Amino acid sequence: MISLIAIALGGAIGAVLRYLISTQLNVVILSSIPVGILFVNILGSLIMGMTFSIIELNYIKNPVVQKFITVGILGAFTTFSTFSLEVFKLINQGFLANALIYSLISVIFSVTFLILGIYIIRLLL
Numbered sequence: 001m002i003s004l005i006a007i008a009l010g011g012a013i014g015a016v017l018r019y020l021i022s023t024q025l026n027v028v029i030l031s032s033i034p035v036g037i038l039f040v041n042i043l044g045s046l047i048m049g050m051t052f053s054i055i056e057l058n059y060i061k062n063p064v065v066q067k068f069i070t071v072g073i074l075g076a077f078t079t080f081s082t083f084s085l086e087v088f089k090l091i092n093q094g095f096l097a098n099a100l101i102y103s104l105i106s107v108i109f110s111v112t113f114l115i116l117g118i119y120i121i122r123l124l125l
Contacts, residue, residue: 002064003064006065006067006068006072007071011075011076013072014074014076015077017073017077018077021039021040021043022037022040024036025039040077040078041078044074044077044081045085047077048070048074048081048082048085049085051070051074052070052085090102
């Protein structure tokens with residue numbers, strides 16, 4: 001139960017940080033691409049990699065704190081950081097083909113199903 005509370009609190013922090021950073025960057029940097037979310041995804045992946053290494057080196061030993069940071073804060077800040085970590089783990093375990101397949105399927109299917117969801121609702125409403 002403590003882990004779930006830690007994840008929920010971290011998730012609230014991560015979501016608010018994502019919103020604040022991405023919206024402010026979109027105001028400052030006018031672009032035809034969503035630079036705010038792009039920046040958040042890249043920053044989140046960098047921080048997830050650093051956090052993973054810190055945990056791996058046993059600097060953060062408490063599993064509740066680990067989940068608070070990785071699943072909670074960073075998971076809500078950007079799920080792309082979690083996706084990136086999973087791809088790294090596959091590569092690190094020697095499953096390069098699986099990492100590539102997982103990456104392609106994740107991106108293609110996620111975007112496709114998002115579009116499908118939009119069209120389903122448009123057809124129904």
